[in-house]
Amino acid sequence: MTLRVQFLLFVVLIHAVLIVLAAQIMRTNAPLFLGLEALLGVSIYLTVRLYKGFVRPFQLIAAGTEAIRAKDFSMKFVPVGQREMDQLIDVYNHMIDELRNERVTQHEKSYLLESLIQASPAGVLLLTFDGRIEGVNPAAEHMLGLSTKQLLGERPDQLPGDWGPALANLSEQEPQVVQLSGIQTYRAHCSRFVDRGFTRRFIMLEELTQDLIRQEKQAYGKLIRMMSHEINNSIGAINSILQSFHYYAPQLQLTDQPDFIEALDVSINRNTHLANFIANFANLVRLPLPQRQPTDVHELLRTTERLLHVQVERRQICWHWELAPEPLIVDLDPLQLEQALLNICKNALEAIGEQGNVWVRTTANPAQVIIENDGPGIPPDVQRRLFTPFFSTKRDGQGIGLTLIRDILLQHEFSFGLETRSNGRTAFSIRF
Numbered sequence: 565m566t567l568r569v570q571f572l573l574f575v576v577l578i579h580a581v582l583i584v585l586a587a588q589i590m591r592t593n594a595p596l597f598l599g600l601e602a603l604l605g606v607s608i609y610l611t612v613r614l615y616k617g618f619v620r621p622f623q624l625i626a627a628g629t630e631a632i633r634a635k636d637f638s639m640k641f642v643p644v645g646q647r648e649m650d651q652l653i654d655v656y657n658h659m660i661d662e663l664r665n666e667r668v669t670q671h672e673k674s675y676l677l678e679s680l681i682q683a684s685p686a687g688v689l690l691l692t693f694d695g696r697i698e699g700v701n702p703a704a705e706h707m708l709g710l711s712t713k714q715l716l717g718e719r720p721d722q723l724p725g726d727w728g729p730a731l732a733n734l735s736e737q738e739p740q741v742v743q744l745s746g747i748q749t750y751r752a753h754c755s756r757f758v759d760r761g762f763t764r765r766f767i768m769l770e771e772l773t774q775d776l777i778r779q780e781k782q783a784y785g786k787l788i789r790m791m792s793h794e795i796n797n798s799i800g801a802i803n804s805i806l807q808s809f810h811y812y813a814p815q816l817q818l819t820d821q822p823d824f825i826e827a828l829d830v831s832i833n834r835n836t837h838l839a840n841f842i843a844n845f846a847n848l849v850r851l852p853l854p855q856r857q858p859t860d861v862h863e864l865l866r867t868t869e870r871l872l873h874v875q876v877e878r879r880q881i882c883w884h885w886e887l888a889p890e891p892l893i894v895d896l897d898p899l900q901l902e903q904a905l906l907n908i909c910k911n912a913l914e915a916i917g918e919q920g921n922v923w924v925r926t927t928a929n930p931a932q933v934i935i936e937n938d939g940p941g942i943p944p945d946v947q948r949r950l951f952t953p954f955f956s957t958k959r960d961g962q963g964i965g966l967t968l969i970r971d972i973l974l975q976h977e978f979s980f981g982l983e984t985r986s987n988g989r990t991a992f993s994i995r996f
Contacts, residue, residue, distance in 0.1 A: 575611050579604065624649075628656055637664035687769035693762055695719060707750060707769050720767060726948075731767065741772075743948055748773050781971075792842050799835045806832050851971050854897035861892040861901075861933060861996075865924055868905045872913065879918045886925040894931060894996045896976055904972045907965045908935050908992045915939035915990060923989070931996040941984035950982055 586600040624641055631639040640657045643650040681688050687704030689697050696719055700712045708715065708727060715723075721732030730742040731752060739753040749772045756763050806828050813821050813828075869876075869883060876883055912922050916939040923936040942950070951970045966982075973980045979995045 571615070575615070579607065579611075582607065624653070624656075628660075631660075632663075635667075637667060685771070689715075689720065689767040689769070691720070691765045691767070693764060695765070704769060707748075707771065734767065788842075795842050796839060799839050803832055803835050806835075851900075851968070851975070854900050854972075854975055856895045856897055856976075858893050859896050859898045859901070861894055861896075861926065862887055863891075864898060864902050864905055865926075865933070867902060868909050869924075871906060872909055875910075875913055876922075879913060879916065879920075881913060881916055881919070882921045884921060884923045886923060888926045888928045890928060892926050892928060892931060892933075896978075896996070900972045901976070904969045905933075905935075907969050911965060912937040912939070912990075912992070932993060933996075934991050934993045936985075936989040936991040938989055941988065941990055942982070947983065 582600060582604050586597055586604065589600070590597045628639065628641070631637070637660050640660055641653045643653055681699075681701050684701060685703055687707045688699070688701045689704055690699030692698045696717055697715050700715050705711060705715070708723065709725075710723075720734070721728050723731060726742060726744055730740050734740050734752055734754045736754050736756065739751050742750045742752055744750075751770045751772055753768045753770070754765060755768070756765050758764075809828055810825070813825055816824055865887075909922070912935060916922070916937050921938050923934075925934045925936070926932065927934075951966050969980075973994060980993060982990070982992045984990045
């Protein structure tokens with residue numbers, strides 16, 4: 565039974581007693597009856613006022629409690645003229661102001677944090693209490709190559725490719741380095757935060773590709789420049805001396821002259837070969853910035869095929885065209901991209917060996933080139949080392965070709981990849 569009902573029952577009971585007493589003395593004592601009637605009227609008047617004085621605070625308290633339960637911190641009350649009630653109203657209004665300010669501050673901080681996460685270049689994966697992905701920012705979508713819809717509800721250790729095993733072994737004490745196809749390199753870091761009194765985890769992914777490539781180029785660039793300087797200076801002087809030795813050939817016996825001249829020529833040729841060898845490394849360091857201009861990629865591909873036509877016929881390799889119906893016009897450096905395409909196609913021919921197929925396919929939406937071959941696939945251990953400077957699976961390879969391709973495409977800001985697909989074909993793809 566509520567306090568309000570109890571008060572009403574008490575008032576009704578008291579006034580019922582007064583009415584019964586008044587009825588008993590109405591005929592025996594008229595003055596007392598009139599006094600009781602006046603007292604009853606005054607009592608009813610005071611009771612009504614007292615009831616209003618009690619009920620209104622109850623109504624205000626109930627309305628304020630309901631507003632707090634509904635998280636509506638905009639409701640405030642005005643003083644009612646009662647000192648005790650006005651004190652309660654003042655405390656309530658002050659509490660509401662504090663709650664509203666606290667909620668606004670929390671919303672602003674939450675919005676700022678959400679904006680920072682969404683705009684961050686680092687990928688962020690928020691996990692539920694049981695370790696499933698609950699939140700993903702755009703950077704994480706880009707790094708993982710999956711949409712938010714595909715990621716939500718998944719466990720990090722079940723992600724496809726190299727991500728799953730890398731994130732499965734992720735600990736909070738030591739970040740994990742993830743390298744994909746020898747191109748992209750990432751650092752994955754796991755940490756914790758408290759949500760509603762419970763501990764939850766999040767994973768942060770940082771891309772290190774550009775920084776590592778920049779440091780890598782600085783390191784081997786300095787070494788190559790030093791080697792090139794020393795070797796070229798020595799080769800120039802040695803070749804000059806060897807050339808001058810030809811003047812002494814007539815002074816030798818006729819039987820010794822051919823061997824003498826041949827030894828000089830072999831030495832000069834080997835020195836020239838060494839100079840060309842080191843020049844290839846120097847050209848890698850001196851790669852200029854691309855001079856972009858609108859270029860038909862289809863024409864570059866046809867030029868590449870013409871340059872390799874003799875090799876293609878000699879190796880008995882079939883060249884298949886699957887070009888988009890319209891010209892594929894891209895803003896790029898035609899000389900640099902032609903060099904990259906030439907290296908890609910030469911690698912495809914070398915992978916095939918003889919009697920194979922090369923497919924050249926382009927699409928307009930998205931704008932991309934895919935060059936496939938049906939040679940032996942790329943082993944997993946080699947896949948992770950692709951595009952590493954000076955790494956080569958060829959016996960006499962210098963490891964420059966893929967590095968040059970990588971640098972040209974990175975300077976153009978084109979995305980690319982090299983992998984053996986499920987159909988057994990090895991594909992190099994360039995997306996413009």
